[in-house]
Amino acid sequence: MSPTPVHCDTDTVAAARYFQVTPAAVRQWLRRGHIEHRGYDTAGRALVDLHDIRAYLTRRETSQALAA
Secondary structure, three states: OOOOOOOOEEEHHHHHHHHOOOHHHHHHHHHOOOOOEEEEOOOOOEEEEHHHHHHHHHHHHHHHHHHO
């Protein structure tokens, strides 16, 4: 049996800093459905899971490598 994945929810600005992209890029990935929205924090900022972003970026890199 595989372990239950732990969610690492954070706001879009912190996620953008972590992955060295702009907050607008993270918001765009949300709008396009590449990553899931995990609710809002107490300040009303959108929350995302860092694991979702890592998975999306890995899929994107793989598809770009195959296309080249």
